[in-house]
Amino acid sequence: MGKKSKYLVTAALPYANNYIHIGHIAGAYLPPDIYVRLKRLNDEELVFICGSDEHGTAIEMAALTENVTPKEIIDRYHYSNKESFEKLNIKFDIYSRTSNEIHHKTAQEFFLNLFDKNLLTQKTEKQLYSEKEKRFLADRFIIGTCPVCGFEEARGDECENCGSNLSPLELINPKSKITGDIPVEKETTLFYFPFGSYQEELSKWIDSKTDWKQNVINYCKGWFKTGLRERAITRDLDWGVKVPLENQNGKVIYVWFEAPIGYISMSKELFIEKGNPDGWKDYWFDKDTKLVHFIGKDNIVFHSIMFPAMLMAHGDYILPYNVPANEFLNFSGAKFSKSKGNGILVKDIVKIFPADVIRYALAVNFPETKDSDFTWDDLQAKNNNELAAILGNFINRTVVFAKSKFDGKIPSAEIKNENDEKILESIKLSASRVNEFIDKFRFRDGITEMMNSVRAANKYFNDSEPWKLIKSDKARCGSVINTCLEICHSIAVLINPLLPDTSKAILEILNKDESDLKWNKIGRRVLKQDTILGENKILFPQIEDSLIIRLNEEYSSKTEKLVETDETNLVSIDDFRKLELKVAKIMDCERVPKSKKLLKLKLKVGDKSKQIVAGISEYYEPEKLLGKLVVIVNNLQPSKLMGIESQGMLLAAKKNGELKIVTVEGDIEEGADVN
RNA sequence: GCCGGGAUAGCUCAGCUGGUUAGAGCGUCGGAAUCAUAAUCCGUAGGUCGGGGGUUCAAGUCCCUCUCCCGGUACCA
Numbered sequence: 001m002g003k004k005s006k007y008l009v010t011a012a013l014p015y016a017n018n019y020i021h022i023g024h025i026a027g028a029y030l031p032p033d034i035y036v037r038l039k040r041l042n043d044e045e046l047v048f049i050c051g052s053d054e055h056g057t058a059i060e061m062a063a064l065t066e067n068v069t070p071k072e073i074i075d076r077y078h079y080s081n082k083e084s085f086e087k088l089n090i091k092f093d094i095y096s097r098t099s100n101e102i103h104h105k106t107a108q109e110f111f112l113n114l115f116d117k118n119l120l121t122q123k124t125e126k127q128l129y130s131e132k133e134k135r136f137l138a139d140r141f142i143i144g145t146c147p148v149c150g151f152e153e154a155r156g157d158e159c160e161n162c163g164s165n166l167s168p169l170e171l172i173n174p175k176s177k178i179t180g181d182i183p184v185e186k187e188t189t190l191f192y193f194p195f196g197s198y199q200e201e202l203s204k205w206i207d208s209k210t211d212w213k214q215n216v217i218n219y220c221k222g223w224f225k226t227g228l229r230e231r232a233i234t235r236d237l238d239w240g241v242k243v244p245l246e247n248q249n250g251k252v253i254y255v256w257f258e259a260p261i262g263y264i265s266m267s268k269e270l271f272i273e274k275g276n277p278d279g280w281k282d283y284w285f286d287k288d289t290k291l292v293h294f295i296g297k298d299n300i301v302f303h304s305i306m307f308p309a310m311l312m313a314h315g316d317y318i319l320p321y322n323v324p325a326n327e328f329l330n331f332s333g334a335k336f337s338k339s340k341g342n343g344i345l346v347k348d349i350v351k352i353f354p355a356d357v358i359r360y361a362l363a364v365n366f367p368e369t370k371d372s373d374f375t376w377d378d379l380q381a382k383n384n385n386e387l388a389a390i391l392g393n394f395i396n397r398t399v400v401f402a403k404s405k406f407d408g409k410i411p412s413a414e415i416k417n418e419n420d421e422k423i424l425e426s427i428k429l430s431a432s433r434v435n436e437f438i439d440k441f442r443f444r445d446g447i448t449e450m451m452n453s454v455r456a457a458n459k460y461f462n463d464s465e466p467w468k469l470i471k472s473d474k475a476r477c478g479s480v481i482n483t484c485l486e487i488c489h490s491i492a493v494l495i496n497p498l499l500p501d502t503s504k505a506i507l508e509i510l511n512k513d514e515s516d517l518k519w520n521k522i523g524r525r526v527l528k529q530d531t532i533l534g535e536n537k538i539l540f541p542q543i544e545d546s547l548i549i550r551l552n553e554e555y556s557s558k559t560e561k562l563v564e565t566d567e568t569n570l571v572s573i574d575d576f577r578k579l580e581l582k583v584a585k586i587m588d589c590e591r592v593p594k595s596k597k598l599l600k601l602k603l604k605v606g607d608k609s610k611q612i613v614a615g616i617s618e619y620y621e622p623e624k625l626l627g628k629l630v631v632i633v634n635n636l637q638p639s640k641l642m643g644i645e646s647q648g649m650l651l652a653a654k655k656n657g658e659l660k661i662v663t664v665e666g667d668i669e670e671g672a673d674v675n
Numbered sequence: 676g677c678c679g680g681g682a683u684a685g686c687u688c689a690g691c692u693g694g695u696u697a698g699a700g701c702g703u704c705g706g707a708a709u710c711a712u713a714a715u716c717c718g719u720a721g722g723u724c725g726g727g728g729g730u731u732c733a734a735g736u737c738c739c740u741c742u743c744c745c746g747g748u749a750c751c752a
Contacts (some may be wrong), residue, residue, distance in 0.1 A: 147752095214691095215680080219747090222679060226748080297746080327680090328745085335745080364700080365688070370681060371745070378687065378701090385701060389714050397711035404710085444688080448700070458715055467710045538712060 005290055007046035008283045008318075009036050010263045012295040012303075013053035013098070016077040017062045020084055021343035022374065023329040023336040026362040027296035031326065031443055033090040034363065035294075037497035038438050041519040047283060049266045050085075051096035052078040055240040056255035057138040063239075064141075064178045070239045074099060084346035089355045089500050094270040098241075098262045102272075106265035107258040108244040110314060111233075114193070115245070119313050121192045121230065128156070128168050129186035130176050135250060136236030137168070137176055137183055144171030188236055191243070193257070195228035198309040202228075205308065205319065213441065215369070216325050219300040228305070233257040260307040263293075264317070290321035297325050324441040327367035332375050332556070344374075344555065352551070356499040357383050357540065363498055366443050376551045380543045388540035391454050391495070391502070397461065398484040399509055399536045405470050410485055410510075411478030412529040420483040423460040427453045427490050428523025434494065435519065450494050457487045482529065485510060490522045508534045580634040581651075581674035583664055584610065589625045601625070601650065605634060606671025614650040616661065629664045631674050 012028040014020050020029075029050075036048045054074040063070040074097070082095050097103075114120050128137050142156035147170050155177075156168030168174060175182050206212075206220045233254045234243050240252030252258075264284060271279035283289045293303045304323045311317045329336065336343040349358055361379040364386075365372045402408065413420070430453040437446035461484055469477035492506035496517065507514065511534040516526040587609070588602035603610045612632060633649040651662040 218679070222747080225678080301747095330745095333744095369689080373687065375687090381686090381701060384712090384714095388712060393711060393714045395711095397714080399711095401710050445699095451700080455716090459717090461710080462708070462716045465708085465710090467708095470710085540712080542712065542714095 005044060006283065006286065006288060007036075007039060007044060008267070008289050008291045009039075009046055009048045010291075010293050011048075011050040011092070012293075012299050013051055013259055013262055014077075014081050015056075015058070016052040016054045016074040016081070016097070017059045018077060019345045019347055020081050021336050021345050022349060022358070022362060023331070023343065024296070025088065025090070025346060025358075026329040026366055026372075026374070027326040028294050028299075029085065029090050030088070030359060030362055031324065031366060031441070032292070032294035034443060034446075034497045035292075035438060035441075037091075037500065038435065038519070041493065041496060041517065042435070043518070047267065047270060048091070048093045049263055049270065050092045051094065051262055051266050052081065052098065053255070053259045053262065054078065054097055054099045055252070055258065057140060057237065057239075060237065060239040061138070061140060071099075080347060084350065087350040087355060088346060088358060094266055094273070096262075096266040096269050098259060098265075100265070100269065102269050103258075103262055103265035104241045106268065107241045107253055107261045110261050110264075110310070111253055111257075112244055113314050114310075115191075117313075119194070120233070121194060122189055123192055123232075124187050124189045126169060126185045127188050127236065128174060128183040129188075130179070130181045130183045132181040133176065133179060135238065136186070136188060138235075138237065139168050141177050142168045142171060142174050142183065143177045144168075144174035147172055190232045190236075190251075191234045192230040193233045193310070193313075194230045195306065195309055196230060198312055199224060199228045201312060202305060202309055206304065209322070211440075212322060213324055213368075215297060215327065216300055216304055216323055219297070219325075220304050223301060223305055228309075231306075256302060256306070257310070260302060260310070284317050287318060289318055291318055293320050293323045295323065295325045297327050300325050322441070327369070328371045329362070329365075329367050330371055330373045333373060352547075353379070353383075353543075354501065356501045357387065357543075359498060360387055360447075363443060364447055368442070368444060376548050376555070380545075380548045383540055383543045386451065388542060390451060390458065391491070392538065392540040394454055394457050394461065394484075394491070395488055395506055395509065395539060396536065398481065398488055399533060401466060402481050402485060402533060403536060405466075406478060406481060408533050410527050410529050410531045410533065411482050412475075413479045413482035413486075413525070415473075415476045415479045416483075417476075417479075419460065419464065420479065423456060423483065423487065424490070424523045424525070426456055426523075427487065427494070430456075431490075431494055431519060431522040438497070447498060450498065453494060454491055457484070457491065460484070460487070482527070485533075486525050486527055489516065489526055490524075493517055493519065493522050502539055505537060505539055509536055510534065582606075582632055582634040583629055583668055583670050583672040583674060584632045584634075584648075585670035586625045586628050586630060599625070603630075603632065603648075604670050605632070610634075610647045612648045612650055614652075616650070616652060625661075628661070629668070629670060631662045631664065 009032050011032045014024065032048065036046060039046050052074065054070075059070050059073050063073045066073070078097050085092065085095060098107075128142055129135070130137055137156070139156035143153050144156070145152050146154035154171060156171060156174070169185065173182075202220075203224050206217065206224075209217070234248075234251050235254050236250055237252045238250065240255060241258045242248070243251040243253060264280070267280040267283060268277075271277055283291075295303050300323065303320065303325075308319050311319055331344060357379065361382045362374070364382060365374065365378070402410065430449055434446045434449045437443070437449060461480075464480040466477045466480045466484075469480060488506055489510055489512060492503045492510070493516075496503035503517075507517070510527065511531055512527065516524075582605050584603040584605045586601055587604050589599055598613050598615055601612045601614060603612055610632075631651045633651070652660060
């Protein structure tokens with residue numbers, strides 16, 4: 001064994017304005033968790049860093065839209081996402097957040113370091129300023145008439161109607177999206193970072209990274225080809241890390257610049273927690289540290305170009321050793337999309353399936369070289385046909401056999417033969433292959449290798465035929481079962497990085513502590529004969545079709561295409577009678593978080609209550625709807641909108657940007673039929 | 676528009692600098708076995724590698740072109 005390496009592993013900082021979904025997990029969080037767990041089993045020295053990215057316009061905008069403070073937004077998503085990771089057993093050494101003071105300080109120091117070296121340039125330009133709100137408006141906060149197509153609600157950065165990319169200054173009649181205030185043009189001075197002057201050094205550096213994934217290198221080369229340009233690193237905004245200079249009121253460091261510094265500040269925080277405040281330097285300043293950034297492909301430019309350029313400019317820190325970016329995970333052929341609300345959120349899926357099942361289903365199909373596809377049917381198949389059938393079954397058949405034929409004790413292995421040693425040896429070899437694969441970020445191959453070991457174990461069981469031996473040669477049979485139990489232990493270690501809960505469960509069944517939970521113990525005999533086995537347990541219960549059918553229905557409604565209605569199409573009275581229109585009373589009403597138009601309504605229809613999600617919040621304040629009698633389609637097939645079930649449809653009239661809900665003239669008891 | 680990526684067995688995916696009969700897992704079908712969550716093990720079948728053209732002794736792999744999908748980016752004065 002040579003000198004152990006030291007690893008500084010990071011996972012992309014999730015932006016705290018949304019709940020994370022399983023696409024994120026497959027892309028940037030489960031791979032490093034497996035990687036880190038494996039390194040730990042090999043006694044490598046490492047830290048694993050992650051946390052929420054909590055600044056920037058999008059969060060401020062979400063806050064304004066919901067009429068809450070940014071702090072409320074980031075708290076909601078920070079704690080929820082942190083919990084999501086925990087539920088999936090993705091175990092960071094620290095999961096912190098960029099709103100912490102230590103991060104503000106670290107980012108400011110970083111900024112000042114570059115400023116003091118005269119590496120930053122300043123430029124003055126015109127931007128839109130709201131006198132009323134006393135601040136510059138971010139592009140997306142401005143709406144106005146599109147100069148290209150005349151659409152009246154174009155945003156400052158792009159027109160959703162014609163797709164044009166716009167600058168806010170081009171908009172005709174611009175106004176603040178939030179207050180409706182009319183902004184004025186005002187000059188502002190911002191700092192820029194000259195990426196262009198680092199292009200050559202970066203390019204050479206990337207060229208030296210021959211072992212990086214091809215997709216990452218391609219992205220970088222693409223950027224070099226178009227040429228790196230300077231980029232603003234400050235902006236006029238309240239919510240963020242303040243620019244640490246005089247006369248910079250109302251200015252913050254741009255979030256893309258400040259967020260990756262979070263890796264550094266979170267490292268500091270971790271070592272403060274450990275009672276070793278300078279410990280982070282052993283990682284960030286040591287040329288032998290392997291800094292590995294796990295990210296999704298959308299983040300490549302930041303981690304393999306911008307952040308390295310910043311680190312070069314600063315000079316003290318190490319550069320990334322590798323940036324193993326994954327592609328994207330699709331869902332049933334469609335993209336995960338926040339706006340369409342069809343992502344499978346981690347906080348939802350962990351309520352349905354055990355962490356290990358989710359981890360396995362995602363990991364065998366990591367989007368390592370191209371986008372890959374996730375389906376519920378696939379998850380079921382992976383659980384039933386692989387986890388349960390191959391892995392769970394081997395443990396179960398071994399333990400059940402030992403329990404019934406050897407008094408629940410580990411029999412002795414006195415009558416060994418070469419087959420016993422062969423299988424153990426092959427698992428040991430397999431383990432070293434797993435190690436190599438994962439070290440090269442080839443997780444899928446590594447996992448295939450793990451499962452091959454378990455297949456080999458089943459084969460050994462079959463070929464040894466202990467059910468026959470028990471009748472003819474009990475001592476030899478005991479040796480076989482002893483070996484199988486040893487294999488169970490090896491498997492527990494082997495799968496530990498991928499399936500930590502299952503690994504633990506196997507150890508419990510074997511009544512074995514974690515003292516031999518080490519990679520180099522794979523394929524070795526570590527059990528004591530005559531140990532009484534623990535309680536057996538089905539590791540992977542079958543997933544029934546009915547559950548999968550239900551999930552398919554639930555999630556397909558989110559991706560359904562809208563069917564256009566033909567206005568000239570006539571319906572018969574029978575068709576009309578299929579609709580059950582009823583009068584309902586609005587009992588409760590609230591905005592759907594992070595949605596633009598949705599209100600969640602609690603209705604009373606006769607003696608039943610109902611929940612309906614309606615897209616009317618741009619026209620009605622929730623409070624004003626309370627108590628109103630409205631008309632609803634009572635028997636509409638329920639569907640989910642942004643994860644919230646809607647059990648009907650509210651009728652409303654709409655024209656020329658006006659919308660009025662259909663109410664009842666006079667008073668009538670709710671629940672009344674409408675026809 | 677331009678740049679980049681993708682399109683390979685029923686499904687999900689591998690195939691580095693071109694080279695013998697294109698691979699894996701799951702599913703299918705057949706067999707063996709019956710300790711085990713009807714779970715295992717062995718074997719079989721399945722692909723004109725998106726369409727078309729070209730280079731080459733030889734192309735999934737290189738070139739051209741077309742179709743579809745996905746990113747990025749520009750312009751629409």
